[in-house]
Amino acid sequence: MDMRLFQAAETGNINLLHHLLAQSSSILHTIALASNENPLHIASTAGHVEFVKEMIRLKPGFAKEVNQDGFSPIHLASAIGHLEIVKELLKVDRELCRLEGRNEWTALHYAASRGRVDIIREMLLACPESIEDVNVHEETALHLAVKNSQFKAIHFMINWITGMKKDEILNMKDELGNSILHLATWRKHRQVIEWVLGNTAANARDGLVNAVNQSGLTALDILLIFPSEAGDREIEDILRHAGGRRANDIAHPAVSVTTTDNRTPAIRGCSNRKYPNFAPEIILIEMDNRLFEAAQTGNIQILHQLLAENPFVLHTIELSSQGFNPLDIASTAGHVEFVKEIIRLRPDFAKQVNQDGFSPIHIAAALGNLEIVRGHDT
Numbered sequence: 001m002d003m004r005l006f007q008a009a010e011t012g013n014i015n016l017l018h019h020l021l022a023q024s025s026s027i028l029h030t031i032a033l034a035s036n037e038n039p040l041h042i043a044s045t046a047g048h049v050e051f052v053k054e055m056i057r058l059k060p061g062f063a064k065e066v067n068q069d070g071f072s073p074i075h076l077a078s079a080i081g082h083l084e085i086v087k088e089l090l091k092v093d094r095e096l097c098r099l100e101g102r103n104e105w106t107a108l109h110y111a112a113s114r115g116r117v118d119i120i121r122e123m124l125l126a127c128p129e130s131i132e133d134v135n136v137h138e139e140t141a142l143h144l145a146v147k148n149s150q151f152k153a154i155h156f157m158i159n160w161i162t163g164m165k166k167d168e169i170l171n172m173k174d175e176l177g178n179s180i181l182h183l184a185t186w187r188k189h190r191q192v193i194e195w196v197l198g199n200t201a202a203n204a205r206d207g208l209v210n211a212v213n214q215s216g217l218t219a220l221d222i223l224l225i226f227p228s229e230a231g232d233r234e235i236e237d238i239l240r241h242a243g244g245r246r247a248n249d250i251a252h253p254a255v256s257v258t259t260t261d262n263r264t265p266a267i268r269g270c271s272n273r274k275y276p277n278f279a280p281e282i283i284l285i286e287m288d289n290r291l292f293e294a295a296q297t298g299n300i301q302i303l304h305q306l307l308a309e310n311p312f313v314l315h316t317i318e319l320s321s322q323g324f325n326p327l328d329i330a331s332t333a334g335h336v337e338f339v340k341e342i343i344r345l346r347p348d349f350a351k352q353v354n355q356d357g358f359s360p361i362h363i364a365a366a367l368g369n370l371e372i373v374r375g376h377d378t
Helices: 003-011 014-023 039-046 049-058 060-064 073-080 083-092 094-098 107-113 117-126 128-132 141-147 151-163 167-171 180-186 190-198 202-209 219-225 232-241 289-297 300-309 326-333 336-345 347-351 360-367 370-377
Strands: none
Touching: 003 014, 003 039, 003 049, 014 049, 039 049, 039 060, 039 073, 039 083, 049 060, 049 083, 060 073, 060 083, 073 083, 073 094, 073 107, 083 094, 083 117, 094 107, 094 117, 094 128, 107 117, 107 141, 107 151, 117 128, 117 151, 128 141, 128 151, 141 151, 141 180, 151 167, 151 190, 167 180, 167 202, 180 190, 180 219, 190 202, 190 232, 219 232, 289 300, 289 326, 289 336, 300 336, 326 336, 326 347, 326 360, 336 347, 336 370, 347 360, 360 370
């Protein structure tokens, strides 16, 4: 891509775009010959709404293009949280929210995994069917929100699903046979369990609370197999009150599953001596190791070097499945100056909740990092 066109998209400079078009009317048509990314990808990442509108007017086909990393413009805008850009892209084609990218993730999947409630609302308004779309691991947007502890997004989607009389979506299972109730129980999300069971029709509740995954486990089995001190008794009471039982007490045989490595399928991302195959799952791209190192050591110089190499390095973090940003890491490590610099560059990181349900200020407060807590207040 002509570097001047890249600069125009990166800065949202429409005048420069028109100047380049005056010099070469085919400049937007020849991009595919030189680059796997188009100006709409770049402007959607940077959040330049007016530039996005102009690019859509000139080349609406750009909205459907997936770059070399497997992301379309709407994937990028949804993950980062650019609502107005998502709205403009949906005007091109409402089905864009169902466009599959890397690992068959849709824009709704990214919005759900990052807790972007306003974007989730916009997409479900434009394309209600997208709530049923699954990725390569058979995970719905609701699965991903639960796995990433995005409680506002979970609450919104559960209310939307029950309001639309689509209760069967609450019992959709991922490739390992886990419903959102299995996942919420595993993560000890009592509030989510209450939302799911409280919003399920009485005649469907038994099938939901006693559904077995591919290891033949019900939600109650998972709770009792992986005990902790985090409110297990309250969760057990909720499950049993809803009719929850152990699989051995139900006339359900364990589901037979063939695997290539002789492991017993279970829940991703968990380890336990009784079930040693419960290994962490890593999907999609991860945070640049150098950025992780910079945050961990508080090295602002490395951070600036990475930004010089890639101005969008702090924007594409949302495309990682890990759910952590550099502010989480620096707040944990106690690097005050690094925290200040990240807040200056990406203040929205301070409001993001990671997959364990903690924001940077939760982490800093728990660890007693007073100066970092104060930094979040400025």
